[in-house]
Amino acid sequence: MFVLVEMVDTVRIPPWVFDRRLNDAIAEELNKKLANKVVYNVGLCICLYDITKLEDSYIFPGDGASHTKVHFRFVVFHPFLDEILVGKIKYCSQEGVHVTMGFFDDILIPPESLQQPAFTPQSDEAEQVWVWEYETDEGAHDLYMDQGEEIRFRVADEVFVDTSPTGPAAAKPDAPAQPGQSTAPPAEESGDKKEAPYTLVGTICEPGLGLLSWWNS
Template sequence: MFVLAELEDTVKIEPSAFIKRDHDAITDVLNEKYANKVVQEVGLCICVFDILSTSDRYILYGDGCSYVKVTFRMTVFRPYIGEVLTGKIKSCSPQGIRVSMEFFDDIHLPKETLLDGTSFDPAEQIFVWNYEGEKLFMDIDERIRFKVLAENFADATPSVHPSTSAAGRRQSVADTTASNDLVANSTKIPPYALTGTLQQDGLGLCSWWGS
């Protein structure tokens, strides 16, 4: 579930941080930049694990800040395909189940990957597994065990395009910002997402299996 990823970056240290030890100052900057953020084809960064090497510091003229090239290892959340994980049901829709692991919510179990005999209850807004004549409800916040089926990285970098009004004039900054926010909210794609399945013995609600 968690792996170590080796990364390189140039760290900018503000003069106010010069009183810190080099290791602490560099670690603080890296954690602020990377923690809880997705690096493409790497995964969700959690925190700095260790620092492998640093270059000599240099200061740019008229800047006052110190710069240092760093090679470091980051603790990253990136389960391997086929790994079995446990989370909680966050929400349900006719398309499937969304699972949360507290620190990561972009896990989807499509309805096609649920157990045979599972159906969506529109009144309760949950899925129900019909097992040997008994209805087993998959309630919100129930602990659920699933297997990772696929992962997907998407470029979530916002793009801003010049826009004009109906009269042909350029929109104001406020108008442009509002339009961009509306588009972003309506087409939001997570930078990193997992797809899971329940189609294997031992998967499903933990309460079904006595654990």
């Protein structure tokens, strides 16, 4: 679930913290820059583990800060595929069951990856919930996947999305802006749903997976 990733970065230390130990100042700056951030194709950065090498520090003309090239290792949340994790159900929707680890919320179990047969009661559209219709010799039993329940799932896939800022869209050549006319995109375009930079796709369509209460009782 957690891995150590070797990284290299140039860290800028402002002059008002020169009285501190260099390692402590660099560690604080690295945590400010990376902790709780997603690095593309790497994972969710948690905290600095250690600093393995410090190269020479330089002060450039016009800038009183020091610049140091640092080799370090960072603790990163990046589960491997097929790893079994335990989280809590955050909420349910038509997209499936959304799971949180407490520090990471972008986990989705799509409907086709739930224990089958699964359905959503029509009466629960306001507060949607998925239900596993469990067949026994005595008939079918509805097992609800309620919010806040602990759930065991297997990591089936991961999706990284590059959310780096991009420049403004090019204006259409056949529709030049008139004097005083706004060039901002329409409200429906600027209000698009923000994509998560890192998403895990899970499955519980196997024996032993799903709500812990299903298998403990």
